[in-house]
Each structure stands twice: as structure tokens, then as C-alpha cells.
Amino acid sequence: MPEPTSEVLLDLHHRMVRIRRFEEACGKLMEAGKLPGFLHLYVGEEAVAAGVCVNLTDADQVSSTHRGHGHLIAKGGDFRKAFAELFGKATGYCRGKGGSMHICDLELGMLGANGIVGGGVPIAVGAAFADKYTGSDRVSVSFFGDGATNIGAFHEAINMAAALQLPAVFVCENNGYGEFTPRERTQAVADIADRAIGYGMPGAVIDGMDAVAVWEAAHEAVAHARAGNGPSFLEAKTYRYYDHQGIKGLGVSYRDDAEVLEWKQRDAIEKLEAQLREAGVLDDAGIRAVHDRIQAEIEEAIAFAEESPEPDASDLLTDIYTDRA
Amino acid sequence: MTATDTETEVRELPMGRAVQEAVAQLMRDDDRVFVAGEDVGGYGGVFRTFAGLLDEFGPMRVVDTPISEQAIVGLGTGAAVQGLRPIVDVMFMDFMAVAMDQIINQAAKLKFMFGGTATVPLTITTWAGAGLGAAAQHSQSLEAFLCHVPGLKVMAPTTPYDMKGLLIAAVRDPNPTVVIGQKRMLGVTGPVPEEMYEIPIGVAEVKREGSDVTVVGIGRMVAEAMRAAEELAGEGIECEVIDPRTLQPFDTGTVVESVRRTYHAVVAHEAVRFGGIGAEIAAQIQEEAFDHLDAPVGRIGAPFAPVPFSPVLEKLYVPNASTIADGVRAALGRAAPGS
Numbered sequence: 001m002p003e004p005t006s007e008v009l010l011d012l013h014h015r016m017v018r019i020r021r022f023e024e025a026c027g028k029l030m031e032a033g034k035l036p037g038f039l040h041l042y043v044g045e046e047a048v049a050a051g052v053c054v055n056l057t058d059a060d061q062v063s064s065t066h067r068g069h070g071h072l073i074a075k076g077g078d079f080r081k082a083f084a085e086l087f088g089k090a091t092g093y094c095r096g097k098g099g100s101m102h103i104c105d106l107e108l109g110m111l112g113a114n115g116i117v118g119g120g121v122p123i124a125v126g127a128a129f130a131d132k133y134t135g136s137d138r139v140s141v142s143f144f145g146d147g148a149t150n151i152g153a154f155h156e157a158i159n160m161a162a163a164l165q166l167p168a169v170f171v172c173e174n175n176g177y178g179e180f181t182p183r184e185r186t187q188a189v190a191d192i193a194d195r196a197i198g199y200g201m202p203g204a205v206i207d208g209m210d211a212v213a214v215w216e217a218a219h220e221a222v223a224h225a226r227a228g229n230g231p232s233f234l235e236a237k238t239y240r241y242y243d244h245q246g247i248k249g250l251g252v253s254y255r256d257d258a259e260v261l262e263w264k265q266r267d268a269i270e271k272l273e274a275q276l277r278e279a280g281v282l283d284d285a286g287i288r289a290v291h292d293r294i295q296a297e298i299e300e301a302i303a304f305a306e307e308s309p310e311p312d313a314s315d316l317l318t319d320i321y322t323d324r325a
Numbered sequence: 326m327t328a329t330d331t332e333t334e335v336r337e338l339p340m341g342r343a344v345q346e347a348v349a350q351l352m353r354d355d356d357r358v359f360v361a362g363e364d365v366g367g368y369g370g371v372f373r374t375f376a377g378l379l380d381e382f383g384p385m386r387v388v389d390t391p392i393s394e395q396a397i398v399g400l401g402t403g404a405a406v407q408g409l410r411p412i413v414d415v416m417f418m419d420f421m422a423v424a425m426d427q428i429i430n431q432a433a434k435l436k437f438m439f440g441g442t443a444t445v446p447l448t449i450t451t452w453a454g455a456g457l458g459a460a461a462q463h464s465q466s467l468e469a470f471l472c473h474v475p476g477l478k479v480m481a482p483t484t485p486y487d488m489k490g491l492l493i494a495a496v497r498d499p500n501p502t503v504v505i506g507q508k509r510m511l512g513v514t515g516p517v518p519e520e521m522y523e524i525p526i527g528v529a530e531v532k533r534e535g536s537d538v539t540v541v542g543i544g545r546m547v548a549e550a551m552r553a554a555e556e557l558a559g560e561g562i563e564c565e566v567i568d569p570r571t572l573q574p575f576d577t578g579t580v581v582e583s584v585r586r587t588y589h590a591v592v593a594h595e596a597v598r599f600g601g602i603g604a605e606i607a608a609q610i611q612e613e614a615f616d617h618l619d620a621p622v623g624r625i626g627a628p629f630a631p632v633p634f635s636p637v638l639e640k641l642y643v644p645n646a647s648t649i650a651d652g653v654r655a656a657l658g659r660a661a662p663g664s
Binding site: 063092093094095096097104111114115119124125126127128130132133134157159160163318322323324325 | 359385386388390391393394395396397398399400401402403404405406407408409411426427430431435436437438439440441442443444445446475476478497498499500
């Protein structure tokens with residue numbers, strides 16, 4: 001197992017705090033009625049996106065899910081463009097045409113959040129095919145939830161990646177619920193990673209609340225793919241602190257408060273901060289400074305988004321087709 | 326025949342060979358072009374439209390995939406976003422239903438959803454049409470589904486010449502494009518130049534000029550409309566037959582210009598009549614040329630039923646020259662001969 005350097009620990013922490021602060025701010029904006037549409041928050045799952053993406057370059061690609069902000073930010077996403085997109089503004093990542101569920105940054109290899117569960121997995125496999133086809137050493141990571149592992153597109157795509165030995169990593173974020181239904185009611189398999197053997201690829205279960213553990217496993221899986229040894233599968237057991245949609249959703253109870261509390265006590269950011277202190281990499285003041293700096297960026301970005309112009313009526317009919325050069 | 330004519334005389338090729346030649350030339354011309362789909366490699370395609378390509382280009386560019394339509398289209402979409410020019414084959418049009426999420430929700434919409442930052446130069450080839458006793462899951466004409474989706478382009482070439490030219494145009498076009506061939510026309514031969522050439526996307530062709538009625542045929546119904554026109558000419562009815570060739574974008578201008586001269590229109594397709602592309606064409610004609618119409622726009626299509634297996638029932642189901650001729654007579658208020 002590789003040991004994370006203090007640089008890696010700081011990088012993990014930075015990405016996780018960026019995601020947490022961004023998502024908390026989104027939740028508040030939504031509750032204040034400022035964001036149109038649906039909002040699926042990533043709070044609680046930060047270690048997964050960060051732990052994987054620290055191992056990636058900007059040229060490596062990720063496909064994402066309806067809960068996609070975390071993947072964008074872990075890939076280095078820009079707060080201003082991200083908030084502007086959530087506000088539906090012309091300055092947003094997608095010029096206000098995609099919103100939360102389609103947020104993307106192709107320059108960072110972030111191939112889009114996706115409103116269709118499992119819909120991004122075949123696209124990530126296509127990107128991995130392009131990487132192999134062009135002889136590049138890039139890797140394509142597909143993030144998806146436990147629920148997506150029950151949809152046909154997932155099976156088709158992961159099998160194809162294995163059959164064609166593509167440079168792909170499949171990262172299952174098992175947060176225990178498909179929308180509002182506990183996973184146990186929709187799958188008989190104990191560990192989703194058990195399915196990897198059925199596709200003929202290595203699979204591992206990892207603690208998705210432990211950023212270092214995710215980083216270590218992803219480090220190996222990414223190196224495996226980059227070296228031309230084919231795809232692998234990681235199942236990160238994690239938890240979302242908030243509802244499927246928004247902070248409280250419709251307020252319908254489907255999880256025990258005790259269960260939520262139990263997971264929150266295993267908070268990945270607090271765990272990593274304890275590790276940072278213990279390793280002497282950051283002290284309390286240093287940790288607070290990271291949070292404060294990121295919070296200031298968040299507030300500046302929200303102001304930018306709020307002041308940004310709405311799309312023009314003419315934008316309705318653009319970006320549908322590409323003109324031939 | 327002059328010397329020049331002899332030199333430029335073009336070979337006749339069957340439709341399937343026109344596809345194979347277009348794909349091979351595209352692949353020689355551009356390293357970014359590859360083919361993926363079920364049986365496209367070792368077997369050369371279930372309709373032999375990719376025969377010999379594996380030998381010439383190898384397995385990285387002629388990819389035998391699992392029977393996984395969603396993953397096939399997704400493979401093409403992801404690779405296209407990364408800058409390649411995939412041709413993915415969904416052999417029977419009916420199977421596109423298996424891949425509809427990847428076609429409709431992903432490939433068609435990525436560019437718009439991503440604010441213009443993505444480009445998806447993907448080509449999907451597929452084969453439609455009844456008349457082979459292939460029953461309800463291997464015979465459909467589902468073009469209307471695709472034409473309804475902003476972001477897609479849809480082509481329905483009906484001659485080997487148009488097939489080669491439109492397929493080349495589709496692959497070079499930077500948008501997700503579906504090229505629909507007609508299974509029953511795979512063996513139909515016609516002149517096909519050896520060199521690469523393109524048929525412009527969104528431009529109809531007037532196949533026969535006439536002054537009494539405009540007949541718009543889709544897919545195999547173009548040939549049936551030409552037969553009907555021949556028959557009707559004997560009755561003194563001159564049909565102008567138009568092959569749109571591209572269904573999305575649709576060349577409304579050519580159709581409307583014709584209707585303004587003929588005052589009558591009939592649209593014919595093999596797909597189910599209700600909600601078929603003919604309904605859209607009829608609506609556009611009445612919107613743009615209402616004052617020129619002497620009669621309602623006639624619509625010829627299949628009845629609202631799945632494609633039957635029984636050859637007897639299937640023959641009743643699929644429109645043909647005779648039903649098109651009847652539709653033309655009805656639009657003109659003319660009785661059939663002998664009636």
C-alpha cells in the first residue's frame with residue numbers, strides 16, 4: 001500500500017472542505033428559495049470523490065451522477081461557474097442550460113452530472129475507449145450510486161469495459177439508499193463489489209468515510225488502468241447526510257435519526273482533520289484557515305452568481321446543433 | 326455515348342456494398358473514424374455492410390461488441406465527446422428502443438445541456454422496414470421517434486448513391502446522426518461513384534416532376550411512389566415525387582414549393598400512420614401552403630397495429646404502389662379505373 005504524503009493529505013482535505021462548504025451553501029440557498037429545480041447534495045460522501053480525484057490529472061475523465069457537484073469540485077471545478085449554473089445564469093458552466101443535474105467541465109475531464117441513474121456509465125466507457133484508441137495514458141472514472149448497479153446500462157457498460165480491457169475505474173458510492181428505499185430491499189448481494197468477479201475484474205470494498213482508505217484503493221485502481229491492465233471496481237460504503245433531494249426533501253421519514261447520527265459521528269472530514277493534527281501537518285488554526293479561506297471564496301462566488309445576467313431569450317435556440325467547420 | 330460519358334460511367338453497386346465502401350473510405354480518410362457494434366468485425370455485419378473491414382483496419386477500429394445496445398451507443402457517445410468519429414451499428418431499428426436513453430437523453434442533449442461545450446460527432450447506422458416476415462420486433466420504422474428529439478439528425482437514404490453520400494456526410498457532420506437504411510433494399514443496385522462524395526444534409530430530391538399532385542415518400546415508399554406515379558400517368562395524373570432523403574432537418578421548402586404548383590399532396594411512409602412523420606409533413610404543408618391546397622393532404626401509412634408475421638397479413642399491412650395510387654386518386658377526387 002502506498003503511504004499518502006502530507007501533500008496528499010492536504011490535497012484531500014482541501015478538496016473535501018471545498019465540496020462540504022459548497023454543498024452546505026447550496027442547501028441554504030435552496031432553503032431560501034433562491035435555486036430553481038432539484039438539488040441532490042453530496043454532503044457526507046466527500047471522501048469518495050476527493051479520494052479518487054486526487055489520483056487523477058485534469059486530462060483524466062470522470063462521469064458523474066445526479067448527485068454530481070462533489071465530482072465536479074473534486075476535479076477542480078470553479079465555484080463561480082458552478083454557483084452561476086445552479087442559479088441558471090448565463091455565466092454558469094452550462095450557460096444556465098443544464099443546472100445541477102448536468103453540470104460539467106470538459107476542460108477538467110468532468111463529463112457531466114447525469115439526470116439518468118446509470119446513464120453516465122456507458123459514456124465514461126466510451127471515453128475510456130477513446131483513451132485506449134488514441135494510445136494516451138489517460139484513465140476514465142465512472143462514479144455511480146448503489147442504485148445504478150441495478151440498471152441495465154451499468155451492466156452493459158461495465159461488461160463492455162472488461163471485454164475490451166479499457167482503462168476505466170468504476171466507483172460505486174454505496175450510500176445505502178436508492179432515493180428513499182434501503183438498498184437491502186432492492187439487492188440481495190451483501191457487497192456490491194462482489195459483482196466485480198462476474199465481470200472479470202478486480203473489486204474491493206472500501207470505507208467511504210475514510211479519505212485515506214479511498215485514496216489508497218483508488219491509487220492502485222487508477223495505476224492499474226493507466227498501465228493498460230484494464231478496469232477495476234471499487235465499492236465505497238458511505239452515507240448522505242441530507243435527503244435524496246435538498247436538505248429535508250418532503251420531510252417524510254425513511255431513515256432512523258440514530259442511523260444518521262451514527263454515520264455523522266464517522267464524518268470523513270473530521271477523521272481526516274484528526275489525522276492531519278496527529279501527523280503534525282495542520283494544527284487547529286491551520287484547519288480553521290482552510291475552512292475560512294474556502295468559505296470566503298464561496299461567498300464571493302455566490303455574489304458573482306447572483307449578480308450575473310440571466311440567459312438571453314436567444315439562447316433558447318442555440319447549442320442544439322454544431323455547425324460544421 | 327460520348328467519350329466523356331464512357332470515362333465517367335459509374336459502376337452499379339448494391340445498397341449494402343455502398344455502405345461498406347463509404348465506411349472503408351471514411352476510415353482510410355480519417356484515423357478518428359471507427360466502427361463498433363454486434364458482429365461488425367469477424368462476421369462483417371449481420372447485413373454484410375462491414376465485410377472485410379476487420380482485415381483492413383484491425384480490431385481497434387472495427388470493434389465487435391457485446392449485445393448491449395445501450396453500451397454500444399454510450400461507447401460511441403463518450404468516444405465522440407473525446408474527439409473521435411464513431412460509427413456505431415444498431416442492426417435492426419427495433420433495437421434502438423433498447424438504447425433510447427443513450428440516444429435521446431444522452432447523445433442528443435449533451436451539447437445543449439453542457440451549454441455548447443460538448444460536440445458529439447456520432448453516427449448510428451440502422452436498418453428499418455417490414456416485408457421480410459420478421460414480425461413485430463424486427464420490422465418497424467421508428468423514424469418519427471428520432472425526428473422528435475432536438476439534437477439528432479435523421480437520414481433515410483433510398484438509393485445506393487444517396488446511401489454512400491449521406492453516410493459520408495453523416496460521419497463528417499459534428500452532430501449525432503442516425504442513418505436509416507431499408508432492409509428490403511439491401512440488394513437494390515444503382516450507380517455509385519468510386520470516389521468519396523457527400524449528399525448535402527437537409528436537401529430533398531425531386532425524383533419525378535409532375536403537375537397534378539406532390540407525393541412525398543419516405544424510405545422504401547419513394548420507390549413505391551415512383552411505381553404509383555407510372556401507373557397514374559396512364560390515367561392522365563402527373564405526380565411530382567419527392568424524396569426528402571433527410572428527415573431531420575426536413576426540407577420543407579422543396580415540398581411546399583412543389584405543392585404550390587400542384588395544389589395537392591400525399592405523404593407515404595411505411596411507419597404507422599398515427600403520429601408518423603407524415604403527420605408533421607402534412608401539418609407543415611397546410612401551415613405554409615394552405616391557400617394552395619385543393620384538398621386535404623393525404624397520408625399513407627401502416628394501420629395502427631404491430632407488424633404481423635403472417636405473410637398474408639404483412640402484405641396487407643405494408644403500404645405499396647397500389648395503396649399510394651389510391652391515396653393520390655382520393656386526394657384528387659378521382660375514381661380508380663374500372664370502379
